[in-house]
Amino acid sequence: MHSGVASPADRRLSALIRHLEGASNAMDSDTITASPTSGFPGARNSVFEHVVRAPEDPILGVTVAYNKDSSPLKLNLGVGAYRTEEGKPLVLNVVRRAEQMLLNDSSRVKEYLPIVGLADFNKLSAKLILGADSPAIQENRVTTVQCLSGTGSLRVGGEFLARHYHQRTIYIPLPTWGNHPKVFTIAGLSVKTYRYYDPVTRGLNFQGLLEDLGSAPSGAIVLLHACAHNPTGVDPTPQQWEQIRQLIRSKALLPFFDSAYQGFASGNLDADAHSVRLFVADGGECFVAQSYAKNMGLYGERVGALSIVCKSADVASRVESQLKLVIRPMYSNPPIHGASIVATILKDRNMFQEWTIELKAMADRIINMRQQLFDALRSRGTPGDWSHIIKQIGMFTFTGLNSEQVAFITKEYHIYMTSDGRISMAGLSSRTVPHLADAIHAAVTRVV
């Protein structure tokens, strides 16, 4: 419990004082105090006077800015959502089929799911990431709970660890998805980083990674991107993964995988799960957050799962019971629609096959865009080594552009990306590649 701080009267008084003190106070640029004539006549001052306007989320805010732009040339390479060659969002055929089946099934109801979510979905999700023959599953050592996509899975896992794990430090790669530090901090963990990206090679700083994880305190949690690292697209090789595994196990560090691109990175579901399965195969414990936002195109349905691989079935069952205590006061139980779609597809052999084909098509188109962009920059003679575009994997490319160059590109070419120079290849098409190549060329030659 917090000890009492300012009373409401004090807060209102401070707001008034800040207002009267004038522009010298930094808060003024954020706090816009309502004029006495605004609002309901006779209304008192707002108790929310001290609430400042939050800035737009840096990633999702890119789309907000893009939407405001009226240029016909505008291109959104901000948020990682797949686009077709025509630049349109895509709902997979197999997803539409599953939805039609669900709608046609008159026995379906909308009753509350259990706190841990749809049972079928949970079992199938565990099999998808760990492998159908995983001994951990066969030995009942895995607890899987349906969560709100990747974010929700990370948050629930983080809250659980903050409550029940002895080491409250989590190491996240530098750089990582912008929302990671926020999720873990608010969950109650303390966030540290380990070196990951090497801007010189535009590849993995493997030595730095080993050193930093090597000096982490025993038992610390380590966030690992299962494949298609976001934002860099740089993944360890299988041999490097093995070394990472050995280091992590030798220091009893706890691996927490974020798997948001299974099947989307290489086009192959098993290949993209290799890192996770490597760890599970040694009999150790780990956390895995799964998302179906990209690989099944279910972005807005918020479907995902948190799997915790434990030493024993008994531990897994107790862990699950405690996960429920995290979930119930957060949203009670998860949404049914997306999970039902996933379960329908995963449990039907034909639909599963259909899915893998559509998934590979998306992954292939992205690989194709990488090649096209690389070729376009080469043909323009753009200075620099751009081979990282075809070496990096997954939806994103870390271009290496700095924030001035990014701002320049947005202003002059109406191309939107996050300020770290990350572009979503999924947002490109054969038609728009030349425009982007021109923009990069201009930025690199004119802006330093």
Place this chain on the structure above:
Amino acid sequence: MASAMLSLASASPSASLSLQENLKISWKRGTSSRINFLGSDFSKTKSFTRTSMTVAVKVSRFKDITMAPPDPILGVSEAFKADTHEMKLNLGVGAYRTEDLQPYVLNVVKKAENLMLERGENKEYLPIEGLAAFNKVTAELMFGADNAVIQQQRVATVQGLSGTGSLRLAAALMERYFPGARVLISSPTWGNHKNIFNDARVPWSEYRYYDPKTVGLDFDGMISDIKAAPDGSFVLLHGCAHNPTGIDPTPEQWEKIADVIQERNHIPFFDVAYQGFASGSLDEDASSVRLFAARGMELLVAQSYSKNLGLYAERIGAINVVCASSDAAARVKSQLKRLARPMYSNPPIHGARIVSNVVGNPELFNEWKEEMEMMAGRIKSVRQKLYDSLCAKDKSGKDWSFILKQIGMFSFTGLNITQSENMTNKWHVYMTKDGRISLAGLSSAKCEYLADAIIDSYHNVK
């Protein structure tokens, strides 16, 4: 977790080797093993790692975790499912059932879903604050489209994960922007309220509400406790159909509650989970909230469409913050977004689209109102039937009229824990331990059986 034991699976005497040398050895082995991603060679990789040197800890890091008890409300349904007795009755969770005791998907919902599929809408991420069309209609439903708070754009509305999720966002806002401020909750209240505020680290205290002597509202106690709380507290009020008691203040009492809240500079925080479901009328069930808004008060309202649109599992609701100015509302909304982003990024689309299709379409909206009247009507009629059965069977002279006076899905029977347990153990009637029964789970056909169970538990068990 002091001892993390490392053991080596293979025969290699590598315990004495440095990490560096260990890695070198495994690297050498690694390079000779070809890894094929198309599955068939995966087993090679697996067996390689089994003979590699470093194995994970033997003892679980989570070995000391205790088994948490089942949720007191949701756990009831789980227990009910496991029961095989033919007369079993689930009066636990508040989910509407038809006379045949089947779950009910509203016709308007099926129509809306068909429309949505026909249109072939995409599944892109919603903005953090949710579906704009949904946010618009939900605020209008709550306050009335022509209400000043809406006209003046003074409501910050953010789509939330049904009632729970909306309450949690509000609690997170309270913790961050009103540190030390407490929330007053009714005694009793929905079991999950305390959990939400505990997890959000918002201190809470209780105001008297239920009077077991009258099986009615302890109005003086309520006013007195609200008055006594520190200036600027949040007061959690059930907009209609109080859960678990079913006892609502009268309009005159609401006025007095608003008086004392204004007097003490408290902030009213309404939980509205049953709009339309309590009386059958959407406007009537919104009257308490609108009464407060009409006084120019700033307030919070958490909404849920679980019951009134039967969208339980879709998790659709909203948090509304009525502010003194449109600028304050915009700032508050931006901060609610900042709290939602690290929780789940953005909310699920499906339920939001259903609601905006139903509420936004005049024909479907009217049809909804009819279905809602039907559901509320069925509950009123089983209340009557249960009351009649109790009066007919119980000769003790006990006054059962509270069953008719209470409103909404639930009835607070006044049974204590032991008596409630008797209901379950002897009669296979599942309910929550606080004596709450969900009339939504009761059929006319079972009223007499339930009356027998209640009379037995009340009179024969202490």
